[in-house]
Amino acid sequence: MENIVEIRNLSKKYDGFSLEDVNFSLPKGCIMGFVGENGAGKSTTIKLMLNLIRRDSGEISIFGLDNSKHDHQIKEDIGIVFDGSNFHDNMTPTDINKVMKNIYKNWEDAKFYSYLEKFNLPLKKIVKEFSRGMNMKLSIAVALSHHAKLLILDEATSGLDPIVRDEILDVFLDFIQDEEHSIFISTHILSDLEKIADYITFIHKGKIVFSEPKDNLLYNYGILKCSNADFEKINKKIIIGSRKSQFGVEALVKRGNLKGDYTIDNASIEDIMLFQIRGESK
Amino acid sequence: MDIIISNASGKPIYEQITSQIKNLILTGELKEGDALPSMRLLAKELRISVITTKRAYGDLEREGFVESVTGKGSFVSCKKEDFIREEHLRITETYLQKAIDTAKVSGIPLDELIEMITLLYKGDE
Numbered sequence: 001m002e003n004i005v006e007i008r009n010l011s012k013k014y015d016g017f018s019l020e021d022v023n024f025s026l027p028k029g030c031i032m033g034f035v036g037e038n039g040a041g042k043s044t045t046i047k048l049m050l051n052l053i054r055r056d057s058g059e060i061s062i063f064g065l066d067n068s069k070h071d072h073q074i075k076e077d078i079g080i081v082f083d084g085s086n087f088h089d090n091m092t093p094t095d096i097n098k099v100m101k102n103i104y105k106n107w108e109d110a111k112f113y114s115y116l117e118k119f120n121l122p123l124k125k126i127v128k129e130f131s132r133g134m135n136m137k138l139s140i141a142v143a144l145s146h147h148a149k150l151l152i153l154d155e156a157t158s159g160l161d162p163i164v165r166d167e168i169l170d171v172f173l174d175f176i177q178d179e180e181h182s183i184f185i186s187t188h189i190l191s192d193l194e195k196i197a198d199y200i201t202f203i204h205k206g207k208i209v210f211s212e213p214k215d216n217l218l219y220n221y222g223i224l225k226c227s228n229a230d231f232e233k234i235n236k237k238i239i240i241g242s243r244k245s246q247f248g249v250e251a252l253v254k255r256g257n258l259k260g261d262y263t264i265d266n267a268s269i270e271d272i273m274l275f276q277i278r279g280e281s282k
Numbered sequence: 283m284d285i286i287i288s289n290a291s292g293k294p295i296y297e298q299i300t301s302q303i304k305n306l307i308l309t310g311e312l313k314e315g316d317a318l319p320s321m322r323l324l325a326k327e328l329r330i331s332v333i334t335t336k337r338a339y340g341d342l343e344r345e346g347f348v349e350s351v352t353g354k355g356s357f358v359s360c361k362k363e364d365f366i367r368e369e370h371l372r373i374t375e376t377y378l379q380k381a382i383d384t385a386k387v388s389g390i391p392l393d394e395l396i397e398m399i400t401l402l403y404k405g406d407e
Binding site for chain 1: 292294296322323325326329330331332333334337
């Protein structure tokens with residue numbers, strides 16, 4: 001499978017925070033969930049991908065091109081949605097259509113209006129009067145109306161009600177029906193993502209903890225539940241992270257590593273994240 | 283054609299898909315040459331990852347239930363009786379193993395177990 005995004009040894013240092021040696025790639029036709037706690041480096045990575053800030057070292061290629069050398073060309077084919085309002089308060093969707101027409105070569109009026117209709121957005125109302133959900137839908141309509149091949153969303157779906165999230169999810173799934181398209185979505189809300197994402201990349205304190213197909217994560221990891229006494233008998237090397245209580249232990253393990261008759265529950269992506277971090281701090 | 287995915291089921295999603303498609307083939311609801319939905323469409327409709335549907339279709343293909351034609355999609359391959367029999371044999375074996383394991387816990391002897399199976403088997407007729 002060809003990669004639409006490839007990031008190699010990417011680093012960026014700030015005072016008090018640094019992104020270190022980030023590596024991952026997003027294949028064509030896939031959805032990648034980019035997860036991590038607040039301040040883990042998600043937005044920094046996205047800004048670097050979009051060439052909004054300068055990297056210290058490493059390589060970023062998008063559509064097979066270096067992102068800083070072919071900045072303009074690449075951005076024609078990317079749809080971007082940031083958190084919050086992305087447009088001037090006093091603009092109406094009709095105004096936005098006019099502006100965007102001049103920005104993107106491939107802007108398609110009809111497509112934009114069809115999304116507005118689909119999302120029930122008023123044409124003449126100013127953005128200031130839009131609700132959060134409406135704003136987000138407007139941004140997504142813009143991102144999808146210039147024949148983008150890659151959709152990048154930074155915390156875009158957090159804080160939306162379940163009904164709006166569901167509508168948006170449907171739009172994403174439609175978008176991905178074309179095998180040339182990919183979606184990169186950063187978030188800390190995992191519920192929706194868990195269902196549709198093909199890959200999960202987990203960043204923690206500026207470092208990538210893992211970047212794997214979601215199915216591998218879900219099938220390979222499990223939550224071991226056992227008594228404190230049993231836990232002592234298990235080789236600690238295979239324990240990724242654990243939570244002890246007076247009445248027993250829960251621990252994240254790779255299923256293949258644990259031989260014997262134990263109770264192992266399915267681990268959610270959230271469990272895997274939490275226990276990884278827990279394991280690190282012990 | 284219906285495929286129901288349950289999150290409460292302990293089975294991985296790709297297995298839920300393969301076993302349900304197999305059942306549809308076994309019961310004749312899906313016939314030889316019938317087209318299966320595209321992997322992307324199935325993923326979209328069920329709201330699961332494309333990788334999951336790919337894996338399910340890959341497994342079905344390997345086991346001979348489905349044939350993929352590049353650029354055209356996946357189709358139910360000619361129904362092979364022995365395939366179906368083997369599949370059923372495998373399922374029966376799994377259940378029997380469970381029954382035996384349970385029996386062993388309470389020390390139920392083999393002849394009693396055989397007697398029980400014979401009785402149940404004949405009771406159906």
